[in-house]
Amino acid sequence: MPAFEPRDPGWAARVRASFARQTVMTTIGARLGRVAPGAVDIELPFRADLCQQHGFLHAGIVTIIADSSCGYAALSLMEPDAAVLTVEFKLNLLAPARGARLVARGRVTRPGRTLTICQAEVVALQDAAETPVATMLATLMALQGRPDLPQGL
Amino acid sequence: MPAFEPRDPGWAARVRASFARQTVMTTIGARLGRVAPGAVDIELPFRADLCQQHGFLHAGIVTIIADSSCGYAALSLMEPDAAVLTVEFKLNLLAPARGARLVARGRVTRPGRTLTICQAEVVALQDAAETPVATMLATLMALQGRPDLPQGL
Amino acid sequence: MPAFEPRDPGWAARVRASFARQTVMTTIGARLGRVAPGAVDIELPFRADLCQQHGFLHAGIVTIIADSSCGYAALSLMEPDAAVLTVEFKLNLLAPARGARLVARGRVTRPGRTLTICQAEVVALQDAAETPVATMLATLMALQGRPDLPQGL
Amino acid sequence: MPAFEPRDPGWAARVRASFARQTVMTTIGARLGRVAPGAVDIELPFRADLCQQHGFLHAGIVTIIADSSCGYAALSLMEPDAAVLTVEFKLNLLAPARGARLVARGRVTRPGRTLTICQAEVVALQDAAETPVATMLATLMALQGRPDLPQGL
Numbered sequence: 001m002p003a004f005e006p007r008d009p010g011w012a013a014r015v016r017a018s019f020a021r022q023t024v025m026t027t028i029g030a031r032l033g034r035v036a037p038g039a040v041d042i043e044l045p046f047r048a049d050l051c052q053q054h055g056f057l058h059a060g061i062v063t064i065i066a067d068s069s070c071g072y073a074a075l076s077l078m079e080p081d082a083a084v085l086t087v088e089f090k091l092n093l094l095a096p097a098r099g100a101r102l103v104a105r106g107r108v109t110r111p112g113r114t115l116t117i118c119q120a121e122v123v124a125l126q127d128a129a130e131t132p133v134a135t136m137l138a139t140l141m142a143l144q145g146r147p148d149l150p151q152g153l
Numbered sequence: 154m155p156a157f158e159p160r161d162p163g164w165a166a167r168v169r170a171s172f173a174r175q176t177v178m179t180t181i182g183a184r185l186g187r188v189a190p191g192a193v194d195i196e197l198p199f200r201a202d203l204c205q206q207h208g209f210l211h212a213g214i215v216t217i218i219a220d221s222s223c224g225y226a227a228l229s230l231m232e233p234d235a236a237v238l239t240v241e242f243k244l245n246l247l248a249p250a251r252g253a254r255l256v257a258r259g260r261v262t263r264p265g266r267t268l269t270i271c272q273a274e275v276v277a278l279q280d281a282a283e284t285p286v287a288t289m290l291a292t293l294m295a296l297q298g299r300p301d302l303p304q305g306l
Numbered sequence: 307m308p309a310f311e312p313r314d315p316g317w318a319a320r321v322r323a324s325f326a327r328q329t330v331m332t333t334i335g336a337r338l339g340r341v342a343p344g345a346v347d348i349e350l351p352f353r354a355d356l357c358q359q360h361g362f363l364h365a366g367i368v369t370i371i372a373d374s375s376c377g378y379a380a381l382s383l384m385e386p387d388a389a390v391l392t393v394e395f396k397l398n399l400l401a402p403a404r405g406a407r408l409v410a411r412g413r414v415t416r417p418g419r420t421l422t423i424c425q426a427e428v429v430a431l432q433d434a435a436e437t438p439v440a441t442m443l444a445t446l447m448a449l450q451g452r453p454d455l456p457q458g459l
Numbered sequence: 460m461p462a463f464e465p466r467d468p469g470w471a472a473r474v475r476a477s478f479a480r481q482t483v484m485t486t487i488g489a490r491l492g493r494v495a496p497g498a499v500d501i502e503l504p505f506r507a508d509l510c511q512q513h514g515f516l517h518a519g520i521v522t523i524i525a526d527s528s529c530g531y532a533a534l535s536l537m538e539p540d541a542a543v544l545t546v547e548f549k550l551n552l553l554a555p556a557r558g559a560r561l562v563a564r565g566r567v568t569r570p571g572r573t574l575t576i577c578q579a580e581v582v583a584l585q586d587a588a589e590t591p592v593a594t595m596l597a598t599l600m601a602l603q604g605r606p607d608l609p610q611g612l
Contacts, residue, residue, distance in 0.1 A: 060215075
């Protein structure tokens with residue numbers, strides 16, 4: 001992966017503050033992992049009350065951490081006054097989402113002034129083993145000059 | 154939309170039983186709406202603890218109901234002993250997910266022996282108004298002869 | 307589908323002029339069909355030199371007409387000085403692309419100032435029969451103030 | 460990328476024979492590059508008659524080589540009697556497709572008995588420079604026991 005230069009010196013604090021405002025992360029028990037320019041991880045311990053009918057974590061739960069890992073990877077490279085918005089994503093499921101916990105690793109593929117393309121890999125961790133669970137390809141958008149949205153989000 | 158002939162006379166009960174096993178639906182407060190051959194709706198009242206940083210429902214929460222509305226639309230047309238599995242989906246976000254509640258309307262586009270293609274429209278309802286919030290295009294798979302998975306899921 | 311109001315009185319001429327500049331359309335023998343605000347069709351007679359290994363039209367050929375039908379549906383609603391750019395698309399293949407000819411029907415799902423979401427249905431026509439061949443969900447972008455790109459494209 | 464074990468000792472000849480049957484490749488002037496287990500490259504010299512309205516290669520032309528690079532990467536790991544079929548793909552465009560030539564690099568992300576997930580990176584080459592042009596995430600299917608389709612495709 002190329003090294004990226006953040007345009008906002010306060011990028012890391014901005015990512016953390018925005019993540020803290022995502023109420024869904026508290027509800028499902030997800031937390032920020034690695035936070036680097038263009039690279040953000042989100043972790044989610046397994047919980048039996050977030051499952052689909054076979055007892056695996058629901059694909060939408062996998063999506064929550066994959067989408068936000070992409071969104072914050074993108075936001076880390078945006079202007080200080082930009083808000084980040086998900087335009088769209090595609091998720092391929094590779095294996096059942098089970099194990100002790102999931103980690104979504106969002107990485108910027110191509111940063112842009114308006115649009116940023118990201119990819120996320122979601123893996124399941126159990127003991128020492130790591131299993132790929134899903135892969136996402138996403139388009140994120142920088143919204144600027146929108147005082148109706150909380151700044152820096 | 155074409156009319157579909159279910160291959161399993163017990164299709165409706167099977168959809169309802171499987172939905173009832175999705176613990177995530179109870180956790181987020183979603184419920185089944187319309188259940189017809191090739192067409193399943195899932196409703197979700199707005200909840201402030203399922204949001205992203207701007208106070209809108211998180212795209213992954215939208216995905217939970219969109220993906221399962223597609224999955225159950227597909228399952229309604231599958232063989233009695235088939236389990237349904239999401240292969241992949243793409244979601245485009247059209248507007249902020251806010252309002253009194255969301256409804257995801259999953260519809261079968263093309264049923265198949267192994268793969269079924271579905272589309273879902275997610276709308277936000279507020280008073281009498283209905284606003285499109287997201288659209289999904291998804292690929293679902295029928296798994297047969299898998300006694301390791303609970304039958305009929 | 308909702309009725310759309312073009313913002314450019316010369317929208318139809320602009321769509322036709324831009325299509326005429328796509329050299330690939332001449333190369334593969336595609337032509338414009340219906341041209342309406344937010345709705346553009348592109349037709350492609352079958353040709354044996356555009357096929358994949360089984361003798362069906364290649365998925366990339368299907369993509370050429372699906373993508374451009376979305377692009378011109380989007381362009382028909384854009385400002386007079388905007389150029390249209392494909393951000394991304396997803397294509398699901400529903401049946402082998404064979405028959406006398408294909409028609410791609412691009413429709414605007416949600417127009418926007420910067421981004422427009424479109425869907426295209428591609429059907430194969432043979433005698434009186436019409437078979438769905440593919441479905442596309444795409445994101446298009448309006449580029450304004452780009453004198454480096456030919457205006458009105 | 461993990462190392463893959465082909466299940467068909469004749470995998471390389473099978474990939475080359477199938478590619479040779481794709482008439483569209485001759486029509487657009489594409490050729491096979493690297494052919495390895497789970498990794499296939501396809502090259503396309505720039506041609507002015509394959510362009511969209513701005514003089515860049517059309518996204519559908521990019522798709523032709525990206526889709527087939529994924530398809531043959533998948534086929535290289537399939538059973539000797541399997542035919543490969545594209546189920547769906549998503550393509551994100553990262554930069555205008557111009558330069559002396561394009562190379563699509565299809566790689567297997569997760570091989571499976573029925574479904575294989577692949578990713579392709581498409582780059583433009585000009586002098587010594589390589590520019591990412593597009594990225595694809597695709598689902599391929601192995602069809603077995605289909606004597607109606609030419610074997611080994």
